[in-house]
Amino acid sequence: MTNWTISSVRSALTAKKLSARELAADFFKRIDAQNPTLNAYLTLSPERAYAQADRIDDLIAGNKPLPPLAGVPVAIKDVLSTRGIRTTCGSKILKNHYPAYDATAVERLDAAGAVLLGKTNCDEFAMGSSNENSAYGPVKNPLALDRVPGGSSGGSAAVVAAGLAVASLGTDTGGSIRQPGALCGIPAMMGSYGRVSRYGLIAFASSLDRIGPFATSVHDVAAVLQTIAGRDPRDSTSTTAPVPDYTSEITKPIRGLRVGIPKDYFAEGIDRGVLAKVEAGIALLKSIGCELVDIRMPHTDYAIATYYIIATAEASSNLARYDGVRYGLRVDDPTLLGMYRKTRGAGFGPEVKRRIVLGTYVLSAGYYDAYYLKGQKVRALIAQDFRDAFRKVDAIVTPTSPIPAFKLGEKTNDPLQMYLADIYTVTGSLAGVPGISVPCGKTPQEKLPVGFQIFGPAFAEARVLQLAHAFEQAGGANL
Amino acid sequence: MKITREDVLRVADLAYLELSESELETYRAQIDEILEYIGKLNELDTSNVAPMAQVLSDDQTADATLREDIHVPSIVAADALKHAPDPEPPFFRVPKVIER
Numbered sequence: 001m002t003n004w005t006i007s008s009v010r011s012a013l014t015a016k017k018l019s020a021r022e023l024a025a026d027f028f029k030r031i032d033a034q035n036p037t038l039n040a041y042l043t044l045s046p047e048r049a050y051a052q053a054d055r056i057d058d059l060i061a062g063n064k065p066l067p068p069l070a071g072v073p074v075a076i077k078d079v080l081s082t083r084g085i086r087t088t089c090g091s092k093i094l095k096n097h098y099p100a101y102d103a104t105a106v107e108r109l110d111a112a113g114a115v116l117l118g119k120t121n122c123d124e125f126a127m128g129s130s131n132e133n134s135a136y137g138p139v140k141n142p143l144a145l146d147r148v149p150g151g152s153s154g155g156s157a158a159v160v161a162a163g164l165a166v167a168s169l170g171t172d173t174g175g176s177i178r179q180p181g182a183l184c185g186i187p188a189m190m191g192s193y194g195r196v197s198r199y200g201l202i203a204f205a206s207s208l209d210r211i212g213p214f215a216t217s218v219h220d221v222a223a224v225l226q227t228i229a230g231r232d233p234r235d236s237t238s239t240t241a242p243v244p245d246y247t248s249e250i251t252k253p254i255r256g257l258r259v260g261i262p263k264d265y266f267a268e269g270i271d272r273g274v275l276a277k278v279e280a281g282i283a284l285l286k287s288i289g290c291e292l293v294d295i296r297m298p299h300t301d302y303a304i305a306t307y308y309i310i311a312t313a314e315a316s317s318n319l320a321r322y323d324g325v326r327y328g329l330r331v332d333d334p335t336l337l338g339m340y341r342k343t344r345g346a347g348f349g350p351e352v353k354r355r356i357v358l359g360t361y362v363l364s365a366g367y368y369d370a371y372y373l374k375g376q377k378v379r380a381l382i383a384q385d386f387r388d389a390f391r392k393v394d395a396i397v398t399p400t401s402p403i404p405a406f407k408l409g410e411k412t413n414d415p416l417q418m419y420l421a422d423i424y425t426v427t428g429s430l431a432g433v434p435g436i437s438v439p440c441g442k443t444p445q446e447k448l449p450v451g452f453q454i455f456g457p458a459f460a461e462a463r464v465l466q467l468a469h470a471f472e473q474a475g476g477a478n479l
Numbered sequence: 480m481k482i483t484r485e486d487v488l489r490v491a492d493l494a495y496l497e498l499s500e501s502e503l504e505t506y507r508a509q510i511d512e513i514l515e516y517i518g519k520l521n522e523l524d525t526s527n528v529a530p531m532a533q534v535l536s537d538d539q540t541a542d543a544t545l546r547e548d549i550h551v552p553s554i555v556a557a558d559a560l561k562h563a564p565d566p567e568p569p570f571f572r573v574p575k576v577i578e579r
Contacts, residue, residue, distance in 0.1 A: 096562060097562065098561070098562050100554045100558035100559060100561070101554060193534045193535075194534075194535065207532070207533045207534065233546050236545065237533075237535060299523075301519075302519065302520055302522075302523065304516075305516060305517040305519055305520050306520065308513065308517065309517060316494060320494075320495075323495070324564055325563075325564070325571050325573055326559070326563055326571055327562055327563060327564075328564070329564070330564035330565065332574075333574065334574060335574055335576075336573050336574045336575075336576045337495065338574075339573070339574050340495040341495050341496065341497040342497055344494075344495055344496045344497065345496060345497025345498065345499075346497075348496070350502070350505075353496060353498065353502065353506065354506050354509060354510065356494050356496055357487060357490050357491060357494065357496070357498075357506050357510060358510050358513060358514075360490045360491075360493050360494045361482065361486065361490045361510070361514075364489075364490060364493060371514075371517065373530055374520050374521075374525060375520070376530035376531050376532060377525035377528040377529070377530050377531070378520050378523060378525060378528075379530075379531045380528050380529060380530065380531035381523070381525070381528060383531060383534065415509050415513065416509070416512050416513055416516060419513070431534065432534030458534075
């Protein structure tokens, strides 16, 4: 009994093969056995999990209707606020932070009957591509223990890949859901900007941050996205557009859909094993009836530079709130300003400090026009690339990451090299469009998972999921 | 060199961020390399491009999403103060500020 899915949990519970409480206990047992190795969970929440499981068991005992995710064990990235459950953001500065409320996405999973097992490890404040920037130690990739799981949502990817949760929530600012999904070999999705409320998501870069699911099948990704999506008055950027029934939409036929292949994404720097698998993935789409169209996205090469201006500028502003006054760490000093400086100096790790310095610099007097304003203008050009492409095609496919999971410690001393690996994911982040990564076989030599990325136009999540589902059903994961 | 030691000191001061000597030099060198890379944006002529500050579409404009200004209960002060570093209900206590 290792490979649970949302539907197998439901049938086991309704057939009374086991109770929701027994299922939760089984997951905690697995976590106790594997987490010391993986370091993927930072905090467990058995009290909350068993209370929810008991509610579900009562419904079953009373033959009452069950909510859509009844009894499904889930994990939450530690940048999402959970009422009364420690929420660290992978940072020392929030070591003892216990939010007074749930993030909307968490609240909706809870209302749908999901059982919250705990909080997952991540790069500090979601800044990183390897999970090595966590103040609580790196997560190990469950498929190759000497390698990174990707980041920043490395813990959320690892727990699902290792069978320590049926689904999980991560956040994606420049690739932080899709890239760890690719490196851990599971489907992982970010909806359009505005599709999921950000209320309770502890902010990194507000114009880019998005919440989305990891699961072991596209169907389960669709089911979780459906649960968390939709208008929330507490996030004014959440869209009023209605949420389609993604789980029934995914089975619609994809024959005749036009799929764009942007030449600009297949340039130098891509691992040969990854390239071979992604090309096989493209051929697979053709074989199941998609029409392939060569397209150009001429500003792709400027996306990393643009992203690291905008994301760090927004981060330097968002992280001003950690001042030792209202929550988190305080380092004492006789003066208020001294207290701010020491608290922030002691509480933040190296990557966060580097980004605060860079972000403050690009916003500072004399540099604002040259960097921040320039970045916003190029962002407009990148978004235009997507709009132009979607006039010709229904979806765009690319590799998720140019490289498979790398060895722990391999890139930690060279931040720029680490940033450059985000090249295929940051474009969609800047444009605000939805994107998914689905498994696309393993590299020939080292047998490491490869991710296949599918972008759609804003709010065309259903189409992205249809393609991903058809790809999965056609055997994409075993290419 | 794009960024000097003095620039990093000035920026760290703006961000109220204490940095050690070794952090100062490490970040200066790394940020210098990153800014050098970012310089490639100057290959693009953006004089006629409007800056993009956010990605919201028509149904996400203020008209569509602003709510009525109704008083609703929010987080109570007791909860907000519970895990504060130095609470003095209903206040947060900080070192005395005499002058800036």
